[in-house]
Amino acid sequence: MQIHKYDTVIVGAGGAGMRAAIEATKRSRTAVLTKLYPTRSHTGAAQGGMAAALANVEEDNWEWHTFDTIKGGDYLVDQDAAEILAKEAIDAVLDLEKMGLPFNRTPEGRIDQRRFGGHTRNHGEAAVRRACYAADRTGHMILQTLYQNCVKEGVEFFNEFYVLDQLLTEVDGVKRSAGVVAYELATGEIHVFQAKAVIYASGGTGKFFKVTSNAHTLTGDGQAAVYRRGLPLEDMEFFQFHPTGIWRMGILLTEGARGEGGILRNKDGERFMEKYAPVMKDLASRDVVSRAIYTEIREGRGCGPEGDHVYLDLTHLPPEQLDAKLPDITEFARTYLGIEPYTDPIPIQPTAHYAMGGIPTNVQGEVLADNTTVVPGLYAAGEVACVSVHGANRLGTNSLLDINVFGRRSGIAAAEYAHAHDFVPLPDNPAELVVSQVERLRESTGTERVADLRRELQECMDANVMVFRTEQTIKTAVEKIGELRERYRNVSVQDKGRRFNTDLLEAVELGNLLDLAEVMAVSALARKESRGGHYREDYPNRDDVNFMRHTMAYREVDEATGAESIRLDYKPVVQTRYQPMERKY
């Protein structure tokens, strides 16, 4: 075991982690631990754009953006945070441009902007061009640009280091962050990183679904690490299902395709979104469109021999426009479906896409231990976190924005905290939990296989807690997850070695997915209303009287029996100037 000491440790090198690293490295001795090489992070898969009311192509302002974000989130958004997001968006985009990001340009040479779902002029009048973009590779360009600037700033990376535990030490009656424990993929060695400040930027958790736009590596490791140490997770029942994933594969086809004029059609060729969202049509918010798609499918208007998908039709758009604005997604259709989007519509279905919930933080990125108390020295930013700027449903292009705004904020805040504070002593035997977890898996002779449990989990989640949920389906999921968690104790791996043991790490990742799936299902069961991405057929309306509040889920362990359970609590939503209204598009 090795012990390292840094002022600031950042867990993750996607957009949020690297944006934080650029700030933290300038201000403190910083290490970035990442399980992937930085440029492999899933931020690079983001396609459509990053929102900011630059008003480069038409009238726009950050107040409209704030409103859209709050309405899009079905009023579960903390309004102070949304205001910061929309205000700081403008500098966040300009900063990236100055760092070198090659945005698409207007004829005048300014950053070009396009339409995206839920972004409107003047509080819902009509769609507005707010998304700054680089073809359909905006995330790729952000990831590359941030990595380039990390190289420039000399950021210190520990690549292929998996953080598996968060260390907390109680000093003066307050639990403080003391550091993290990581597993080095190349050698199997365990490393303890003592740090004054730790920032989680480890991304989402989409891999507990089967049809998903998320990478194999998005397994919620950061959320699981803090949750297991008794810290809460916020709003985990809210998961976004993006309307247009490639049928069965889940590979994303950006909403920018509809922003450029693409149309959703059912088997009769009907533009069905006109029925569900007369004003915004195909560009209504994502939860609305995903439900509309499944309604069409359920009512027998789905396409294909099994009637289980609909079409994204781009055939009326000029090929030059597709080549210039949507080159990658049209290539995905060619590569993975063998069809030509110039002439054929693309079979699509909703795909599990984005975790609105996560580690609760305030607007400085400080992690919360309960509704109000911060954990000194602990920060989170990006998809792993819940500020909450996305509420019950995130608007497209607001996450690339979130990772930049709150990545930057947490990088500055953590480094300044590190300056002002001393190291907190490490707990005795800091690597104990990770060592025992890893050794147990390596030595286990159990009969359960990781791949089987993971497949069963994913199938269960797709069937029971996706776009439509009911008491019955969620209970089925809770039960199944419980069974899988039980069987997980009996899991074993074939690779017993130390070098690049990805077999072992997949087992660890599965453990994280199981924990988080349970939190999601239990949180969803208790929320007896429909709001944003959480739709209960048995409670189809939003219930502001009882549920205008964030869910806070805590892991509890019975000291006598060791039995684990989940305790739910609730946190008020911060409302400033926008009164909840019915959401219409």
Next chain:
Amino acid sequence: MSTPTLQGHGHSSALDAAEAGAAHLITVTLRVRRFNPEVSADAEWVDYRIPIDPKERVLDALHKVKWEIDGTLTFRRSCAHGVCGSDAMRINGRNRLACKTLIKDINPEKPITIEPIKGLTVLKDLVVDMDPFFQAYRDVMPFLITKGNEPTRERLQSAEDRARFDDTTKCILCAACTSSCPVYWNDGQYFGPAAIVNAHRFIFDSRDEGGEQRLEILNDKDGVWRCRTTFNCTDACPRGIEVTKAIAEVKRALITRRY
């Protein structure tokens, strides 16, 4: 099978094929180059026979082996759709991304050979040491260099100037090009095509003012002049970047000092 057609469009046979119902599985042989120094100093070929839908990816086939037959098989992957650059490998002797190569596109009748990319040290099975590759990338100063005060708004750039370097912005640093280059295999010092592609991305960016510095680095004896224009790199690039052309443009810029 007849699905009602879209207004104004017929259903092409490609769409019908894409939407065809239940998968029909075929059996393929994956012949994988295995190496684990914890077990043996020598690499060996191992065959795995698996049933698979030909519309699936080589990455899916590798996962089937790892998840159902032999958990020790080791490879990198993340996004599974050709955007993260994790899984460049030699498939039937050609550098490709496993997640962007469909079984049906590589003759599933014969054994499919899978080896690590060449020119970088193999650490285990299909995993190679990427550090020298990223070091060469860092050496070309892959970041925007500007002088003077920052503007308050964005720097202006015309759409034409933006188009000038569009091709090389697509790079995902997968190393398929560099590890297909015979000069790189034989000369550990050569930067390799990927680093030059990333230098090109900045040299031809109208906003950049670091061109001279970068060109000097590339003018070095281990720089662009090593390139023998074999086009392997362009053939290998999964992003369709015209790598050889980019290298030629950098060479020309070195001679003319115009870019």
